[in-house]
Amino acid sequence: ETGVTQTPRHLVMGMTNKKSLKCEQHLGHNAMYWYKQSAKKPLELMFVYSLEERVENNSVPSRFSPECPNSSHLFLHLHTLQPEDSALYLCASSQEVASSYEQYFGPGTRLTVT
Amino acid sequence: GQNIDQPTEMTATEGAIVQINCTYQTSGFNGLFWYQQHAGEAPTFLSYNVLDGLEEKGRFSSFLSRSKGYSYLLLKELQMKDSASYLCAVIDSNYQLIWGAGTKLIIKP
Numbered sequence: 001e002t003g004v005t006q007t008p009r010h011l012v013m014g015m016t017n018k019k020s021l022k023c024e025q026h027l028g029h030n031a032m033y034w035y036k037q038s039a040k041k042p043l044e045l046m047f048v049y050s051l052e053e054r055v056e057n058n059s060v061p062s063r064f065s066p067e068c069p070n071s072s073h074l075f076l077h078l079h080t081l082q083p084e085d086s087a088l089y090l091c092a093s094s095q096e097v098a099s100s101y102e103q104y105f106g107p108g109t110r111l112t113v114t
Numbered sequence: 115g116q117n118i119d120q121p122t123e124m125t126a127t128e129g130a131i132v133q134i135n136c137t138y139q140t141s142g143f144n145g146l147f148w149y150q151q152h153a154g155e156a157p158t159f160l161s162y163n164v165l166d167g168l169e170e171k172g173r174f175s176s177f178l179s180r181s182k183g184y185s186y187l188l189l190k191e192l193q194m195k196d197s198a199s200y201l202c203a204v205i206d207s208n209y210q211l212i213w214g215a216g217t218k219l220i221i222k223p
Binding site for chain 2: 002004040041042043045090098099100102103104105106107108
């Protein structure tokens with residue numbers, strides 16, 4: 001248990017569906033992250049939030065839309081996804097957004113797009 | 115471009131020692147992390163090196179040579195529960211975290 005929870009743990013959706021991933025951290029951290037993890041590939045940083053403000057958006061397609069209503073919660077809204085978007089989506093948090101801080105990861109949402 | 119190289123997969127025997135290497139070519143260096151990730155679980159922090167040398171933490175040690183762009187994670191007295199993927203990540207000169215693809219370690223009895 002890392003103090004970061006994610007729901008759902010598994011999600012199967014069609015290309016025309018709309019769904020949302022949820023992340024919550026109970027650590028009092030100020031920074032939160034969304035990563036995409038595909039088999040045998042490095043973690044891909046998607047979005048970074050610091051105190052509810054987006055500080056980084058790494059050329060992620062607009063079919064992925066993040067939302068950070070407060071420093072403890074992070075959402076990833078999904079719509080009209082493609083099969084290549086199937087992957088493990090990991091949420092993480094750290095004390096501050098500086099990369100020298102250890103990141104605490106949630107267990108991930110295994111997404112399958114059919 | 116920036117690159118982190120780790121072996122894709124390694125196999126070792128319970129009770130033995132294994133060394134997982136990580137070489138990096140990045141625009142600058144501001145630190146290196148090792149994380150452990152069991153199948154279906156979250157990555158968890160193992161170590162952070164910013165200066166050259168060996169950092170020991172129980173059965174796990176991490177070594178860094180900045181001049182060689184090289185790090186390794188040393189696992190001693192291997193246990194079955196050490197079967198996992200081990201991720202290397204480097205902080206570059208822009209303070210971006212660059213991740214390797216991970217090394218899957220299989221422990222056999």
